[in-house]
Amino acid sequence: MNKQGTFVAVATSILAMAAAGSASAAESGKFQIKAFATKVAVDGAITKVKVDQLRLPAGADTRAKDAWVPTVAAEYFFSPRVSVETICCVTQHDVRGSGPLNGAALVDNAEVIPATVTVKYHFPLSSGVKPYVGAGPAYFMVFGEKVGASARALGATKVGLSSELGAALQAGVDIPLPGKAVGLSIDVKRYFVDTTAQFRAGDRVVLETKHKLDPWVASAGVAWRF
Template identity: 55%
Template sequence: MKTLLMLANTALGGAAAMLAATPAMAQDDDRAGDIQVKLLATAVLPDGKITDINVNLPGLPASLQTKANDNVTPTIAIEYFVTNNISIETIAGMTQHDVDTTAGLPAGAELVSNAKLIPATVTAKYHFDLGGLKPYVGAGPAYFLWVADDPGAATLPLGVTETNLSNELGLALQAGFDLPVNDKGLGISVDVKRYFIDTTARWFVGNTLAIETEHKLDPWVISAGLSYRF
């Protein structure tokens, strides 16, 4: 986690350095202060791999392995242009996932059901101007907030009454492009993010912690849709 925080600080510091190094561009840029809103269809492709088993009262196999399912969800991105080349972006959306076994138990045994995630993300982006096409790269911190999760069907026979996934801070790297389609601000956007973030999963039987596992999520998040800059 310290490494992720250092990477996030370095990425944001680099964006700030680019901004500080181009004050003249910020003053001369007639697009500075623009806002861009994007309505996107987003595919969330998490890993979900178990990296450690900390508590194992039921004696689950040491070879136990899992994966979170993929999902597609609508998202909104809101972006503020500090200059025509440098912007700050955040996203709004929620995605739902189940976690199933892939090894150690019969494949497809459900361990977590209907886990709902808000991937709060802020990125600093640098845009390149290639004429019509405007590619960009970005990076910034992400906070994965789990707002709901239920015990999976395979855990209920073990007496599990509650499941909890820990909220965690991590890093997001980003690349994509915007393509204007008219001179009124309408465009097409494609965006790819890779998150580096984990979670701790806990299953309780009453008040007793029965299972605790560490999971590598590290999802790819791929979006495409319409943008409007004004």
């Protein structure tokens, strides 16, 4: 099964559990805010070359640099087991060459807002610990990207990375602290999203490549439930 098929299957299962949980809900209208330290590990590999007037060497590829960022998540509980969550963060990544282009500076300072909404299903344990899984859509808004020094040396004067719609799978656990209004939270997401990079020399497109982003996003922090 391809990654889109896997996402659909998991999302369908989660939504089915959500419907069942809502039907028997004894609790609703609860909010939770989380503050995280987050690592974003992006792929960035080339999956397709559409235009290549720069004549890239055979085997040339790219990788995006990882980033550490603060993240805030806001969550609403429809029931003790079902919630919906959105996150807020901005990550910045440079794109560097690999293979024959190893270390080449291609794109600098690409900013990404990973607008994400997930439906989550929780598994409350007797200790109060709540593991959960989730899935939902994500829209990666990319802006601020600049031509790296190596790409500029090859004649590129402008670069653009497309904003794209994708999907996210999620798993994590919330751990309450006894007698406290706060708890600990650990969260891992896997995104499935691509982008197209277009390099221009003046008004002429000299290189256009499609890239797999598919980042892993791992977060740890504190949660406030109210």
